[in-house]
Structure formats: C-alpha cells, structure tokens
Amino acid sequence: MGLLPFNLFRPRESKAPKLPLYKEVPASGGRKSKPRAPRSPVKERYSDSEDSSDDFDDEGDITDSSTSSSGSSRWTSSSNSSAAALMVPKRRPPPPPRRTPARRYLYRLPNKVIRFLCLGMISTIIIFIFILVRASQIENRRIAEGKIEKKPTPPPWEQFEFLTRYYGGVKSVLPLTDNTPQYPRLEEEGPYNVSHPLLKEGQDPDGEESAAEAKAPASKAFADYPTAGIPKSADGIHECFLDSQNTLKAPSIRYLDGRPHGFPDNILGSYELLSLPEDICFERYGRYGPYGYGYSVRTGGLGIGEHGDREGAEAVWESATKIDWRKIDWAAAQRQCYKANAERFKPLTVRDSPPSGFYIGDGLEAPRLAARDEGEQEAQTADEEPEEENSLSRTAVVLRCWDEFDWREEDIVNLRALIAELSLASGGRYDVHLLVQVRNDARYPVWADDNAYRDRINQAIPEEFRGIATLWSETQMLAVYQGIHDLWTRGPDLPVHGSYRGLQMAMQHFAYNHPEYDYFWQWEMDIRYTGHYHDLLSKLELWAKEQPRKGLWERNGRFYIPHVHGSWEDFKQMARVQTEHGTVSADNLWDSLPGSGTKPGDGPGGGGAPAPKSEQSVWGPVRPADPADWFEHEADPVPPVAYERDKYTWGVGEEADLLTLSPIFDPDGTSWKLADDITGYNETAEAGGKPPRRAQIITASRMSRRLLLIMHRETAFKKHHAFPEMWPATVALHHGLKAVYAPHPVFVDRAWPPDYMARVLNAGRNGASGGGRASVYGDREHNMRGLTWFYNAGFSGNLYRRWLGLRVNNDGGEEFETTADWSRNETTVGTMRGGEGRMCLPPMLLHPVKEVDLPVERGRPQEVMAPPESDPAA
Numbered sequence: 001m002g003l004l005p006f007n008l009f010r011p012r013e014s015k016a017p018k019l020p021l022y023k024e025v026p027a028s029g030g031r032k033s034k035p036r037a038p039r040s041p042v043k044e045r046y047s048d049s050e051d052s053s054d055d056f057d058d059e060g061d062i063t064d065s066s067t068s069s070s071g072s073s074r075w076t077s078s079s080n081s082s083a084a085a086l087m088v089p090k091r092r093p094p095p096p097p098r099r100t101p102a103r104r105y106l107y108r109l110p111n112k113v114i115r116f117l118c119l120g121m122i123s124t125i126i127i128f129i130f131i132l133v134r135a136s137q138i139e140n141r142r143i144a145e146g147k148i149e150k151k152p153t154p155p156p157w158e159q160f161e162f163l164t165r166y167y168g169g170v171k172s173v174l175p176l177t178d179n180t181p182q183y184p185r186l187e188e189e190g191p192y193n194v195s196h197p198l199l200k201e202g203q204d205p206d207g208e209e210s211a212a213e214a215k216a217p218a219s220k221a222f223a224d225y226p227t228a229g230i231p232k233s234a235d236g237i238h239e240c241f242l243d244s245q246n247t248l249k250a251p252s253i254r255y256l257d258g259r260p261h262g263f264p265d266n267i268l269g270s271y272e273l274l275s276l277p278e279d280i281c282f283e284r285y286g287r288y289g290p291y292g293y294g295y296s297v298r299t300g301g302l303g304i305g306e307h308g309d310r311e312g313a314e315a316v317w318e319s320a321t322k323i324d325w326r327k328i329d330w331a332a333a334q335r336q337c338y339k340a341n342a343e344r345f346k347p348l349t350v351r352d353s354p355p356s357g358f359y360i361g362d363g364l365e366a367p368r369l370a371a372r373d374e375g376e377q378e379a380q381t382a383d384e385e386p387e388e389e390n391s392l393s394r395t396a397v398v399l400r401c402w403d404e405f406d407w408r409e410e411d412i413v414n415l416r417a418l419i420a421e422l423s424l425a426s427g428g429r430y431d432v433h434l435l436v437q438v439r440n441d442a443r444y445p446v447w448a449d450d451n452a453y454r455d456r457i458n459q460a461i462p463e464e465f466r467g468i469a470t471l472w473s474e475t476q477m478l479a480v481y482q483g484i485h486d487l488w489t490r491g492p493d494l495p496v497h498g499s500y501r502g503l504q505m506a507m508q509h510f511a512y513n514h515p516e517y518d519y520f521w522q523w524e525m526d527i528r529y530t531g532h533y534h535d536l537l538s539k540l541e542l543w544a545k546e547q548p549r550k551g552l553w554e555r556n557g558r559f560y561i562p563h564v565h566g567s568w569e570d571f572k573q574m575a576r577v578q579t580e581h582g583t584v585s586a587d588n589l590w591d592s593l594p595g596s597g598t599k600p601g602d603g604p605g606g607g608g609a610p611a612p613k614s615e616q617s618v619w620g621p622v623r624p625a626d627p628a629d630w631f632e633h634e635a636d637p638v639p640p641v642a643y644e645r646d647k648y649t650w651g652v653g654e655e656a657d658l659l660t661l662s663p664i665f666d667p668d669g670t671s672w673k674l675a676d677d678i679t680g681y682n683e684t685a686e687a688g689g690k691p692p693r694r695a696q697i698i699t700a701s702r703m704s705r706r707l708l709l710i711m712h713r714e715t716a717f718k719k720h721h722a723f724p725e726m727w728p729a730t731v732a733l734h735h736g737l738k739a740v741y742a743p744h745p746v747f748v749d750r751a752w753p754p755d756y757m758a759r760v761l762n763a764g765r766n767g768a769s770g771g772g773r774a775s776v777y778g779d780r781e782h783n784m785r786g787l788t789w790f791y792n793a794g795f796s797g798n799l800y801r802r803w804l805g806l807r808v809n810n811d812g813g814e815e816f817e818t819t820a821d822w823s824r825n826e827t828t829v830g831t832m833r834g835g836e837g838r839m840c841l842p843p844m845l846l847h848p849v850k851e852v853d854l855p856v857e858r859g860r861p862q863e864v865m866a867p868p869e870s871d872p873a874a
Contacts, residue, residue, distance in 0.1 A: 155782055155783065157750060157752060157760075157783055157786065158750075160750035160751050160752055161750060161751050161828075162749060162750055162751075162828060162829050163182055163183050163264050163748075163749060163750065163751055164182065164262075164826065164827075164828065164829050164832055165181075165182040165192075165260065165261065165262035165263050165264060166263065166264065166747075166749075166799060166802075166839075166841075167802055167811075167812065167829065167832060167839055168260025168261055168262060168263060168836055168839070168840070169216075169260060169309070169817060169834075169835075169836025169837035169838055169839060169840065170216035170217070170256060170260070170283050170309075170311070170312070170836070170837040170838055170839075170840050171214040171215065171216055171835075171836045171837040172214075172260045172261040172836045172837075173216070173217055173256050173257070173258045173259060173260055173261075173281065173840055174258050174259065174260075174261050175257065175258045175279070176258055176259055176278065176279040178258075179258065179259050179261065179262065179263060180192070180193075180262060181262065181263060181264050181265045182262045182263070182264045182751075183264040183265065183267075183748075183751050184264075184265060184267060184563045184751075184754045192262065214836075215311070216256075216311050216312045216837055217256055217257065217258070218312070218315065219254035219255060219256055219283075219286050219312060219315050219316075220254060220255055220256075220257070221252040221253075221254055221319070222252055222253045222254060222255050222532055222535075223252040224252075225255065225277060225280065227275065227277060228277075228532065228535055229275075229532070229534060229535035229536075229538045229539050230425050230532065230534055230535065231425070231426060231427055231429075236344065237341065237426075237427035238340040238341050238427060239340075239427075240333070240336070240337035240340060240341075240423075240424040240425075240427060240428070241333070241336070241337075241424075242323070242328055242333050242420075242424075243328075243333075244332065244336060248323060249320065250290055250291070250323065250420040250424065251289075251290040251316065251317065251319060251320035251323075252290065252319075253282070253286055253287055253289075253290055253417075253421075253532060254282075254285075254286035254289075254315065254316055255277075255280040255281065255282050255286060256280060256281050256282070256283065256286070256840055257279065257280060258279065258280070258281065259279075259281050259840070259842060260281070260836070260839070260840055263281075263842070264747060264748075265563075266745035266746055266747050266844075267561060267563065267746065267747065267748045267752070267754065267757065268559055268560065268561060268743065268745070268746035268748075268761075268787070269560060269743035269744045269745045269746050270560065270562055270568070270743060270745065271745050271842075273543070273568055273743065274539050274540060274543050274742065274743075274744060275539050275542075275543070276531070276535070276536065276539060276744070276745065276843055277531070277535070277842075277843060278745070278842055278843075280842065280843075281840035281841055281842045282530050282531060282840065282841060282842075282843070283803075283837075283838050283839065283840045283841075284305065284803060284804055284805065284838060284839075285305065285310070285312075285313035285316055285838075286315075286316060287417075287530060288305070288413050288414075288417065289305075289313065289316035289317065290316060290320075290323075290420075291325070291413045291416040291417050291420065292323070292325045292412075292413055292416065293305045293413050294306070294310075294313055294316070295317075295322050296857055297856075297857065299322055299324070300322060300323060300324025300325055300326055301322065301325070302325075302409040302412065302413060302856070303409070303856045303857040304409045304410070304413075304854040304855065304856055304857075305805075305854070306855070306857050307805060307814050307855055308805035308813070308814045308817050308818070308838055309805075309814070309817040309818050309837045309838040311837060325416065325464065326464075328464045329464065329467055330416075330419050330432070330464055330465055330467065330468055331466075331467025331468045332467065333419070333423075333424065334360070334419065334423045334424075334428070334431050334432065334468070335360060337423055337424050337427065337428045338360050338428035338431070339428075340427070340428070341427040341428040341429075342428070343390055344390060344392050344427065344428075344429075345390070345391075345392045345393075345394055345428070345429070346390075346391050346392065346393065346394070346518075348360070348516050349515040349516055360394075360431055360516055392429065393517075393518035393519060393655075394428075394429055394430070394431070394516065394517050394518060394519075395429065395430050395431075395517060395518070395519040395520065395521060395702070396430075396431050396432075396433055396514060396517040396519070396520045396521070397418065397422055397430055397431070397432045397433070397520075397521040397523055397537075398433045398434075398435050398507065398510060398520055398521065398522055398523060399415070399418075399432070399433070399434050399435065399523045399524065399525055400435050400437075400503065400506075400522070400523070400524055400525065401434050401435065401436045401437070401469075401525055402436060402437040402438075402439055402499070403436055403437065403438050403439060403444070403456060403459075403460035403471070404439055404460070405436075405460070405525070406851070407461075407462055408851070408852060408853060408854070409854055409856055410804070410852040410853075410854055411525065411852075412462060412464075414528060415432075415465065416464075417533065418432055418523075418533055419432045419468075421532055421533040421534050422533050422534050422537065425532075425534045426534055426538075430534075430537075431517070432468060433468050433469075433470060433510075434461065434465060434468050434469040434470065435470055435472060435506060435507070435510055436457070436460065436461065436469050436470065436471050436472070437471075437472055437473060437474075437499055437506070438456060438471050438472070438473040439473075439474075439499075441473040441474075441475055441476075444456045446471050446473070447473075447476065453471060456471065457469050457471065470510065472506045472509070472510075474495070474497050474498050474499065474502070476509075477497045477502055477505040477506060477509070478497045480505070480509055480716065481497065481502075481505055481715050481716055481721070483719050484496055484497070484679060484680065484715070484719050484721050485679045485680060485719065486679070487676075487677060487679050489501070489673075489674060489676065489677040489723075490673075490674075490677075496679070496721065501677065501723055501724070502721075502724070503699065503724040504699070504711065504724040504727050504728065505715065505721075507520065507522055507703075507708065508708050508709075508711050508712035508715065509712065511703075511705050511708035511709065511712065512708075512709065512712050515705070517705060518704065518705050519655075519702055519703070519704055519705065520702065520703050520704075520705065520708060521537065521700075521701075521702045522699055522700060522701055522702075522703065523700055524698075524699070524700055524847070524848075526847060526848040526849050526850045527700060527845065527846070527847045527848075527849070528796075528800055528845075528846040528847070528849045529843065529844070529845050529846070530803070530841045530842070530843055530844050530846070531842075531843025531844070532843070535843070536744075536843065536845075537702075540659060540661075540702075540742045540744070541655075541656075541659065541702065543742060544655075544656040544659045544740040544742055545653060545654065545655050545656065546652055546653065547651060547652070547656070547740050548646075548648040548649060548650060548651045548652050549619075549639075549646075549650045549651030549654075549738060550617075550619075550643065550646050550648050550650065550651075551572060551575060551576050551579070551617060551648075552618075552651065552738070552739070552740065553617070553618035553664070553694075553733070553739070554575045554576065554578075554579045554615075554617060554618070554768070555571070555572060555575050555741070556660075556663060556664040556694075556739060556740065556741040557663055557664055557665050557666060557694075557741075557764075557768040557769055557770055557771070558571075558575055558663060558762050558767065558768050558769055559663060559743075559758070559761040559762055559769055560743040561754060561757065561758045561761075563754040564754050564755055564757075564758040565758070574767070575767070576617075578766045578767040578768075579614070579615050579617055579766055580614055580615075580617070581614055582613045582614040582615070582766050583766045583767050585763070585764070585765060585766065585767075585772055585774065613765075613766070614766075615765070615766060617643060618733070619639055619642075619643040620637070620638060620639045620736045621633065621636050621637075621638075621733075621734060621735055621736030622692050622733050622734065622736075623692075623734050624681055624682070624687070624691035624692070624734065625682075625687045625688040625691070626681070626682040626687040628682060629680075629681050629682055629691065629718075629720075630734075631710075631713070631714050631717075631718045631720070632710070632713065632714075633734075633735060636735045636736045636737075637735075637736045637737065637738075638736070651738055654738055655704065655738070656702070656704075656738050656739065656740040657703065657704040657706060657707040657732055657737035657738050657739065658701060658702070658703055658704075658707060658728055658729060658732045658737065658738070658739040658740070659701055659702040659703075659739075659740050659742060660696045660700075660701045660729070660739070660740070660741045660742070661696075661698065661700050661701065661741075661742060661744060661789070661845065662696045662697050662698050662741065662789070662790075663696065663741050663769045663770075664694050664695070664696045664729050664739055664741050665694065665695060665696070665764065665768065665769045665770025665771070665775070665777060666693075666694060666764070666765070666768070666770040666771040667693060667694075667695045667726065667770060667777070668690065668692075668693070668770075668771060669765065669770075669771055669772050669773055669775070670764070670770050670771070670772065670773065670775040670777050670778045671773060671775070671777075671778030671779040671780075672695070672770075672775070672777045672778040673778065674695075674723045674725070674726065675693075675695075675726075675778075676690060677722060677723040677726070678690060678691065678693060678721070678722035678723070678726065678730065679719075679720070679721055679722070680718060680719040680720040680721060681720065691730075691734070692730075692733060692734070693722065693726055693729075693730040693733065694726070694729035694730055694732075694733050694739075695723070695725050695726035695729055695730070695770075695777075696725060696729055696741070697725055697777065697781075697790065697791055698725070698789070698790070698791050698847060699724050699725055700847070701728065703728055704737075706737070707728060707731060707732060707737055710731055710735060711727060711728065711731050714731065744789075744845055745842075745843075745844060745845075746787050746788050746789045746844075746845075747787070747788045747795075747799075747844060748786050748787055748788075748795070749786040749787075749795040749798075749799075750786050752786075760776060760780070760783050761776050761783070761784075762776075763775060763776060763780075764776075788844055788845065788846050788847075789845055789846070789847050790847070791847070791848065792848070793847065793848065796846040796847055796848060796849060797846075797848060797849050797850060797852075799841075799846065800846050800849045800852070801852060802839060803838075803839045803841055804852065804854065805817065805838060806852075806854070809829075809830075810830070811829055811830055811832075815834070816832070816834035816835075817834065817835075817836070817837055817838050818834075818835065818837075819834060819835055820833045820834055820835025820836075821833050821834060821835075
C-alpha cells in the first residue's frame with residue numbers, strides 16, 4: 001500500500017523469528033528422574049533440529065506456539081518411560097521460506113539545501129507580492145488618465161436579429177397598403193409571420209409550383225408617376241437631348257407599384273414629410289437599364305447586368321432603343337440643354353479670366369453675357385420676392401474625386417444617371433461637375449502648363465466625362481489659403497490643407513470661380529440613390545425652403561423617429577420643450593450629490609433631485625465671444641421680432657443657405673475626435689475657450705454661394721478654418737444663416753427596439769444628438785454602422801450589392817434569385833428560400849457604397865462571367 005509499508009517504523013526486535021520454547025517434562029510413572037543440566041540457551045533458541053519456530057496445524061496453517069491452547073503438552077505421551085527425555089515433535093515438511101520485505105528509507109536532503117529552498121520560496125512570494133502591488137498602481141494610474149484599454153465586447157445592437165425581408169424579390173411585390181412590414185412592430189402585434197408570400201392558399205409547402213407560376217408585375221415609366229418631381233414641357237421646359245442633332249433622348253427609368261412582401265419600414269426620417277414616393281420600388285434594370293446596364297459593350301452598353309434574374313428587363317427598352325454611350329460628351333450635352341432653356345434663368349456673370357474646367361457660358365452669344373446687377377444679393381434675404389420665370393437660380397452638383405480613382409462600370413452608370421436626371425431632366429437648372437484632386441502635382445505639374453492640365457484629365461477620367469472635370473491640388477490650396485495655424489489634430493500625415501482636413505477649401509475656391517451658380521451641392525462618389533435624383537434633390541430643397549427658423553437649430557440636432565416621436569408637429573413641440581425646460585441626462589445625473597453645486601430642491605419635485613439644464617434657443621447670429629473674431633458681419637440676417645413673439649413665420653419661403661442630410665449637432669462636450677479641430681479664434685479663458693460651433697457627419701450638403709464666399713473670405717483673410725464637416729455649419733451659426741437638416745428615410749439592418757434606438761441616437765444634452773458626453777457621435781458611432789446612411793455604415797454597401805445581384809457573405813446571387821429552396825425556414829438571412837426574383841428597393845439614399853465590381857462581358861455575350869463574391873469589408 002502506497003510508497004511505504006505500514007511497519008516501517010516498528011521496533012526492530014519485532015521482526016526477529018519467533019521459535020517455540022520447549023520445557024523439560026518429568027518422566028512418567030512418577031519416578032523421580034535425575035536432574036539434567038540446563039540446555040544451552042543458544043541451542044534452545046537457535047536449534048537446527050526438527051524444532052521449528054512456527055508450528056503447522058492440521059489444515060496447514062501456521063500457529064504460534066505461544067497461542068496454542070495445550071502448550072507443549074500437545075507433544076507429550078504418558079506411555080513414554082524414558083527418564084526426563086524431551087518429546088520430539090512429529091516430523092513434518094519444512095515451511096517455505098518467508099520473504100523478508102526490502103527495507104525502504106526516506107532520502108533526507110541536507111539541511112543546507114533545505115535552507116536555500118526555503119529562502120528561495122520566501123523570496124519568490126515577496127517578489128510576487130511587490131509585482132501585484134506595482135501592477136495595481138500602474139492600472140489605477142492608467143484609469144485615472146483615461147488610457148485604459150477596454151476588452152472588446154460586442155455592443156448590444158449586434159445582438160438584435162437581422163431583418164430578412166429587405167431581400168424579397170419582384171415576384172412578391174404587393175401594394176403598400178397590403179404590405180405588413182417586418183419592422184418596426186408594436187408589442188401587441190407580436191412577431192412577424194415569415195410565411196412565404198409565393199405560397200397559395202392550400203398549396204403544399206414542399207411544392208414549387210407557386211414559385212414557378214409567380215410573375216413579376218409590369219414596370220412603369222417614372223416620368224408618368226403622378227407626383228414625380230420632374231419638370232414637364234407644360235412648365236415651359238424645353239426637352240434636352242444627348243446629341244447635338246436632338247435625336248437621342250435618355251429613356252425614363254421604370255418602377256414597380258408596391259414593395260416586396262414584408263419589406264421593413266424606415267426607422268429614421270419620413271417619406272410623407274418630404275413628399276417622396278414610398279409606394280413604389282425600383283429593381284436594377286428599371287433603375288440603370290436606360291444608362292447602359294443590361295446590354296453588351298458591342299451594342300454600346302457597359303457589358304454588365306448579364307447575370308441573375310432578367311424577367312421583365314426588356315420593358316426598359318420597349319419605348320426607346322438601346323443607346324450607344326461610347327461617344328457621348330456630357331459637357332456638350334449640358335451646355336446644349338442650358339442654351340435651350342437660358343431664358344428661364346438669371347443672366348450669366350462674365351468672368352474676365354474664365355476658370356479651368358466646364359463653364360456653362362462658353363459659346364453663348366455676347367448679348368446674353370450680362371452681368372448681374374448689385375441688387376441680386378438682396379434677393380437672397382428673408383424678404384425676397386417670389387422669383388419670376390426668367391430669374392431662376394441655378395445649382396451646381398459637384399462630385400469630389402481624385403486623379404487616381406479606379407473607375408468601374410458601376411461608377412460610370414451612376415454618374416450617367418446623375419447628369420441625365422439632374423441636368424437634362426431639369427432643363428438646365430442643374431449642372432454636374434467633377435472636382436478632381438491631383439494627388440501628386442510634383443509629378444504632374446498641371447499648374448505650369450495647359451497641355452499638362454489637359455493630359456492629366458485625359459489620363460485619369462473616362463472620355464465621356466473629361467469635359468466636366470476641374471483639377472485642384474493640396475499645394476494649390478496652400479497657395480490660396482496661406483497663414484492658417486495647423487493644429488495637427490490627426491497627425492503630420494493629415495495637414496490642414498489636405499483632402500481630409502481641408503477638403504472644404506477646394507469647394508470654396510470652386511464657388512468663387514463659378515459665379516453662374518447660386519447654390520452648390522457637394523456630392524460624393526460613394527453615394528447612391530435607388531430612386532430618381534431630381535425627384536430627391538428638388539423635394540429636399542422645397543421642404544427646406546418652407547421651414548421656419550424658430551426652433552430650427554434645435555430640430556436640426558435631433559434624429560426624427562416617427563415610430564417614437566409621432567408626427568412632425570409632435571416632434572417640433574418635443575424639441576422646444578426639451579430645449580426650454582431641459583431634461584435629466586448623463587451630464588446632470590449626479591448633480592444632486594454633495595459638492596456638485598446643485599442646491600436641494602433645484603430639481604423637479606425638490607429634494608435634491610437632478611436639475612435639468614435649459615438652453616437658450618438659437619435666434620439670429622451666435623458669434624464668437626471675442627468681437628475681434630467677427631468678420632464682415634454687417635450684412636448678417638437679423639430676426640424681425642423677438643423669439644417669443646414669432647409665430648413660426650420668420651424663414652418660411654427663404655432658401656436654405658445650408659441643407660444637410662445628417663443632423664447638425666453641437667460637438668462641444670462629445671467624444672468626437674475632431675470636435676476641437678477649429679483654428680484662428682481667440683480661445684483664451686477670458687474668451688470662453690472654443691467658439692460656438694456645429695457639425696454634421698458626411699459632408700454631402702447643399703450650400704449657397706453666399707455661405708461659401710463667407711467661408712472663403714474668412715479662411716483667406718481672417719485665417720479661420722475648421723474640419724470640413726464642421727466648417728459650413730459653424731459659419732452659418734456665427735452669421736445667422738438658415739441651416740436645415742432634411743430627415744430623409746433611413747433604414748436599419750437589425751430589429752432594434754425603436755424606443756431604445758431613440759434613446760441611443762438622441763442621448764446628448766436635453767434629448768439632442770450632440771452636446772454631451774453620452775452623444776452618439778464619437779465613441780458610440782458604432783451604433784450607426786447598421787444604418788443605410790452614415791460615413792462608415794456597413795449595411796448600405798451590402799444591401800446595394802445584393803440589389804445588383806451579387807453574393808454577399810455567401811448569400812444572394814443568381815441561384816437565390818431564380819430558385820426557391822423549400823428546405824429553408826426563412827428565419828435568418830442565410831436561410832431565406834429565395835426564388836422571388838431580383839430585389840426591389842424603394843427610393844433610399846445609400847452611403848457609403850465603394851468599389852462595386854460587377855462581372856463584365858467584353859465582346860462575347862455568349863460567355864458571361866459568373867457574379868463575383870462581394871467583399872463586405874470594401
């Protein structure tokens with residue numbers, strides 16, 4: 001048993017063999033015997049006679065003699081007559097020899113070694129304790145300095161279930177009134193029923209007849225849609241064409257009535273509020289087919305769109321032939337369209353030195369080049385009279401690009417749609433430009449030679465768009481806007497004049513060089529709209545024009561969630577109450593604690609409850625504290641009456657100087673990393689630190705020329721500047737210009753509880769999106785990655801790729817569109833059955849959509865490439 005025997009420490013004597021002890025027995029018969037000499041003890045104990053130390057009983061067991069009941073008498077007999085002779089035991093076979101167990105000893109280390117081991121153990125324990133104490137001190141210091149790195153944990157929104165019915169097809173399209181949206185849902189409605197829309201009543205779920213019999217509804221021309229925001233010939237518009245002979249007209253894009261079965265509703269913004277069409281949807285052929293999508297390069301198309309479901313695609317070209325786009329000159333087409341409608345617009349302004357790039361006045365007769373009178377500036381004020389037919393303002397849509405941009409077929413078809421639907425469809429009210437950055441003007445000295453300028457455009461831009469390109473560079477902006485103090489907020493690789501922190505400079509300089517436009521849309525190459533561009537921009541502008549100024553900045557700073565906030569009027573009143581009375585938020589939650597500076601009873605109900613902090617509503621210009629920072633403010637708009645007396649009338653009918661597609665939030669107090677990237681102002685303690693400012697994420701917006709020239713002059717002469725997403729709104733705030741956020745419809749990829757989303761997105765100061773440390777802008781921006789509109793959203797690009805028939809995360813593609821898999825249960829995106837045809841999306845803005853690679857057929861239509869697997873991280 002074990003390592004040591006049980007008798008290891010027993011006395012050594014106990015191990016000696018036990019021998020029987022014999023005694024002399026007197027002779028029988030009572031005869032006295034002669035005494036015998038005593039036996040030798042040695043002989044007695046160690047006799048080698050037949051005596052044995054152990055006796056064996058009849059059963060062969062060993063019996064100790066000391067335990068025998070008869071002692072030695074067992075071996076005596078009364079018949080023995082010999083005198084005093086010992087009885088000899090009966091001879092028996094000797095027992096087998098017993099094996100003595102080997103003796104084991106514990107090895108004992110020397111005392112010196114033991115002492116060293118003990119000292120080593122004690123030293124290790126002491127050192128370990130010191131290490132723990134030091135690590136605790138370092139950890140506490142890092143926590144106090146805010147340098148602690150938190151372990152990445154999935155945010156709560158990623159645990160919500162993905163919505164599946166975004167990916168329904170044209171075969172499941174239902175009228176909007178008959179559609180039951182998968183999201184958002186009220187609590188009493190219960191979970192959404194994901195039963196397949198193609199199954200008829202009583203149809204066997206294992207059958208496929210319903211999917212085979214279902215047909216896509218017929219598409220219709222969007223130009224015939226009742227509320228389409230497209231000018232018609234009855235409005236005095238002269239039709240525009242693609243060629244100089246006025247023979248080529250771009251066919252109208254086509255839509256389907258309704259939405260796919262179960263298609264979710266938008267969670268942010270509103271179709272009804274902006275008068276955008278929500279009861280229709282667009283599939284990819286109806287949207288892009290007029291611009292070269294869906295037919296081969298040999299016939300003048302782009303060679304894309306030859307995969308996936310094509311049912312009903314040919315209806316796009318029934319009323320018009322497929323256009324050969326290879327020889328289209330978009331600059332010439334826009335100029336010709338403007339000439340045909342020039343009487344409707346304000347006279348052009350003549351520049352002594354025409355700017356490089358596309359200028360709309362080239363080629364016009366000299367009498368039409370009349371300078372604007374000085375009273376034009378007054379026409380942009382709040383008291384502006386209704387515009388006459390021959391005094392319409394014009395707008396430039398400027399797309400930012402760079403000379404190393406990789407032009408894909410999908411980029412080309414989108415830009416064609418922009419120009420055709422804005423410039424040609426509007427009768428010349430819009431012009432589309434490319435503002436192209438030369439990233440290496442040391443290698444390409446475009447400013448030194450006109451031929452180098454033209455050569456760089458020819459090398460970098462597709463032929464059809466070369467006439468609308470204007471170049472700029474970082475060194476050019478450095479020459480124009482010298483003397484700006486660079487804060488290096490994002491390191492030495494991102495200077496203030498670069499394309500990241502100084503992008504607005506190029507837009508300012510462009511506006512200065514193009515006085516023929518009163519407004520400028522700053523657009524981006526990675527924005528997509530699944531509806532008609534003119535319908536979108538014109539309705540955004542009309543809505544912004546009708547917005548009153550009272551409470552405008554406060555509404556601008558909040559996300560509008562109709563499912564939570566109710567009607568727009570309810571939302572307006574909520575924003576006013578939150579601003580004027582304040583709310584309990586993360587910024588004042590602990591004000592009732594001792595030492596917070598809040599007196600007991602300051603909060604609602606008394607008792608030291610947290611005290612809401614009201615705000616002063618923006619009413620007129622909000623200038624920097626130091627008057628020395630004011631610049632050319634004499635012409636700034638002034639409120640006609642006090643804030644309390646206004647009946648929501650000031651600003652109604654006034655064009656917005658700034659129109660954004662994202663909330664205009666207050667970056668002060670947020671964790672947004674660029675909140676302090678503003679330079680040139682007095683920021684001393686006496687001046688109150690940073691000047692008042694506002695910002696909007698994503699620079700896509702419309703700006704008036706008045707706003708852009710103020711920004712231009714302040715940057716050039718006053719050395720004021722801020723991050724591009726903060727500079728326009730900040731200047732508008734300082735000078736009292738009208739700024740409007742248009743809450744366009746935005747969708748979300750997961751089933752967020754709407755109330756929870758409202759609390760997350762409007763978690764800033766007093767129910768706004770910014771102005772506090774709990775703001776969604778900054779450390780909490782990850783909450784918007786599942787939206788269709790945000791600068792780093794992932795859902796927008798994935799949804800757009802699926803709409804184009806590509807596979808994303810191994811879902812979608814041609815097989816999904818054409819074949820139904822009835823073994824799937826429709827519970828997740830990956831287990832959708834499919835077979836409903838290609839996707840159909842309502843009009844929605846998507847951003848960002850980058851690097852969409854479509855399979856391209858190049859001259860051999862019979863060999864169509866398989867659709868590639870899309871990279872969702874692109």
